[in-house]
Amino acid sequence: MKSKRIVSLALIALGALAASAAVSAQTTPARLTPFNEYRAGLASAKSTAFVGRAEVRVKQAPDFEEMRQHLTKLYATLTVTHSFALESDTYDCIPVTQQPAVRLQGIRSIAEAPPSGLAAAGKPAVGAPAKAEESLHPTARAVQTGEATQKDKFGNSTKCEANTIPMRRVTLEEMTRFPTLHEFFAKGPNPTVPPQAGKNIPPCTGPSCLHKYSVFNQTVNNWGGNSVLNLWSPPVNTGAGEDFSLTQHWYVGGSGKTLPGLQTVEVGWQNYPNKYGDQRSRLFIYHTADGYNTTGCYNLDCGDFVQTNGSVYLGGGFTNYSTNGGAQGEFSIQVQFFRGNWWIFYQGTAFGYYPGSLFHGGQLTRYATNVQYGTESTGTNLWPGEGSGQWPSTGWSHAAYQRDLFYINTSAQGIWENLSPWNVAPCYNLSGPFTGSGAWQLYFYDGGPGGHGC
Numbered sequence: 001m002k003s004k005r006i007v008s009l010a011l012i013a014l015g016a017l018a019a020s021a022a023v024s025a026q027t028t029p030a031r032l033t034p035f036n037e038y039r040a041g042l043a044s045a046k047s048t049a050f051v052g053r054a055e056v057r058v059k060q061a062p063d064f065e066e067m068r069q070h071l072t073k074l075y076a077t078l079t080v081t082h083s084f085a086l087e088s089d090t091y092d093c094i095p096v097t098q099q100p101a102v103r104l105q106g107i108r109s110i111a112e113a114p115p116s117g118l119a120a121a122g123k124p125a126v127g128a129p130a131k132a133e134e135s136l137h138p139t140a141r142a143v144q145t146g147e148a149t150q151k152d153k154f155g156n157s158t159k160c161e162a163n164t165i166p167m168r169r170v171t172l173e174e175m176t177r178f179p180t181l182h183e184f185f186a187k188g189p190n191p192t193v194p195p196q197a198g199k200n201i202p203p204c205t206g207p208s209c210l211h212k213y214s215v216f217n218q219t220v221n222n223w224g225g226n227s228v229l230n231l232w233s234p235p236v237n238t239g240a241g242e243d244f245s246l247t248q249h250w251y252v253g254g255s256g257k258t259l260p261g262l263q264t265v266e267v268g269w270q271n272y273p274n275k276y277g278d279q280r281s282r283l284f285i286y287h288t289a290d291g292y293n294t295t296g297c298y299n300l301d302c303g304d305f306v307q308t309n310g311s312v313y314l315g316g317g318f319t320n321y322s323t324n325g326g327a328q329g330e331f332s333i334q335v336q337f338f339r340g341n342w343w344i345f346y347q348g349t350a351f352g353y354y355p356g357s358l359f360h361g362g363q364l365t366r367y368a369t370n371v372q373y374g375t376e377s378t379g380t381n382l383w384p385g386e387g388s389g390q391w392p393s394t395g396w397s398h399a400a401y402q403r404d405l406f407y408i409n410t411s412a413q414g415i416w417e418n419l420s421p422w423n424v425a426p427c428y429n430l431s432g433p434f435t436g437s438g439a440w441q442l443y444f445y446d447g448g449p450g451g452h453g454c
Contacts, residue, residue: 032154035080035092038169042072045172056176067175067184074100074170074303081164084156086145087317088277090169093160093310099167100303105355113308113350114338123226124406124414126441137396137440141347142231142320142329144283146313160310167300167307168315177274185297187211187286188243188272188378203425210243212383212454214392214430214446215374217422218407221367224251224265224335224342225407226414228439230400231269231329232322233281234385234447238273241380246270246284247387247400247446251335251342252370253363255291260362262291265342265354267333271384280317283331285344289359307352324388325397336408337367371407371417375400375428375447383427383454387447392431395445399431403443416442427454 033041047064050056058064081093096102096110146158146166160166178184190210203212227249234245248268255262266286275298276282285305288296297304299314307314320329334345340356342364359365375386387400405417419433432444 032083032085032090032152032156035078035083035169038090038171039072039075039078042068042075042172050172050176057179058176059179063180064172064176066181067172070181070302071170071172071175073104074301077103081161082156083169084158085152085154086149086158086313087280089316091146091158091166091313091316092169093164094167095164096308096310097163099165099307100300101306101355104303105357107306107355110306110308111339111341111353111355113353114336114343116350123404124416124441126438137328139328139330140320142318142331144313144316144318146316147311148319162310165307165310166313166316168313170301174275174277185302187288187292187296190378203423210378210380211376212379212386212425212428212450213374213376213423214386214425214428214448215372215376215422216417216419216430216433216444216446218371218417218419219369220371220407220418221369221410222251222371222407223337223367223410223412225249225371225417226332226334226404227373227402228330228332228404229268229402230322230388231281231318231320231331232388232400233271233279234387234389234450235279236271236273236384237382240382242382242384242450243274243378244270244272245375245377245384245386245450246272246281247375247402248284248373249333249335249402250370250372251364251368252372253368257291257293259290259295260360261289261293263287263289263359263362263364263368265335265344265364265368267335267344269331276315276317278317281321282315282317283313283346284315287342287354287358289362289364295358304358305352305354309349309351311349312346312351322388322397322400324390328397330403332404337364340365367410372422373402373405373417373419373444373446374422374430377450379450379454382452383425383450385447385450386428387445389447389449391448392429392445395431399445400447401443401445404439405433405442405444419444425454427451 047061251265269281271281341353343353392399406414428448
């Protein structure tokens with residue numbers, strides 16, 4: 001049975017790559033389209049050029065028009081200092097003060113970033129790491145593609161000028177892989193709101209439960225938290241009905257699907273071929289203020305997140321993914337509620353925030369009530385691997401992990417997590433949490449192979 005399972009997983013991986021090849025081919029730029037040319041193309045785009053194409057899921061002209069108008073509004077009045085290509089993506093460098101979040105939310109002044117040492121200051125004190133523990137877990141920092149290169153294949157600098165940020169260009173080709181604008185913004189197909197709190201919550205079952213999890217939870221009032229995420233790209237077979245696979249942490253509060261309802265700030269990595277056009281996991285952020293009903297979007301796609309630092313490429317891929325039994329890549333990410341806004345740190349640098357006003361006086365205008373760490377995927381009859389795609393019991397260099405796990409209490413102190421399993425689907429599992437020393441003071445393994453019957 002074990003050998004058959006391995007063969008099956010290999011076939012799924014090959015199928016996933018084949019299924020995404022057409023998507024990837026649609027978005028790999030043969031030339032770098034200048035921003036003004038791209039924006040002019042939005043003005044003249046017609047639904048007849050898209051509806052009916054094999055890769056397009058928009059069926060009605062009004063749905064296409066809503067997408068076109070959103071992009072027109074998103075990119076209106078922007079001054080782009082220069083553009084560059086990263087793999088299949090185009091990034092535009094735009095002034096911090098002109099980004100969509102500032103303009104669309106009417107922000108008159110950018111919030112002050114947390115002090116540079118705040119991310120480290122929030123961490124609980126630990127003793128010196130044991131040498132044996134360090135040698136058992138050799139890791140390398142995951143590097144975003146834009147960090148690793150100075151020039152793109154067209155000779156353009158991949159670094160934005162001072163006081164500008166890289167904004168991943170969203171195209172009609174990408175948006176029309178979704179039936180409507182609402183579904184493009186959604187966390188995934190048919191988003192569900194699982195039980196928020198409690199130990200060993202049973203997984204959601206039935207035809208409406210397309211999202212599956214392997215998650216640790218702690219119910220505690222908090223101003224954010226921290227994790228180091230082990231980076232993988234588990235294959236996602238879109239041709240068989242799989243949608244995405246991700247690893248993240250969530251900060252959650254409230255309930256319900258009307259404003260202000262269930263509210264989250266979410267950060268991590270995600271392989272989402274229909275959105276990004278290939279099989280590479282990307283750095284992503286997400287939020288909702290009403291249980292994924294009418295609010296929320298990825299990255300900078302709807303003008304909710306204010307990016308303040310140009311060294312982070314939201315929606316961008318990496319150069320070094322982990323390999324089964326081989327090198328392990330990872331990155332740190334932290335969320336902090338600071339002076340009314342939810343700031344996000346990548347590799348110790350605060351790079352932007354969700355304004356507190358987005359949460360309409362709800363729970364996340366004060367603090368979150370739950371911290372959650374783990375994996376999530378969506379599918380229909382078949383679900384993709386989560387984490388590395390291996391069972392957590394396989395452990396180091398095979399299963400995906402999260403480590404250095406602590407939350408920030410409402411006195412701005414870092415506290416080691418006290419985690420319990422939550423909403424673990426049958427095709428996935430959790431192992432731990434374990435205690436060690438140094439950066440491995442608290443860690444766990446998560447994910448699994450996916451498949452049918454999840």
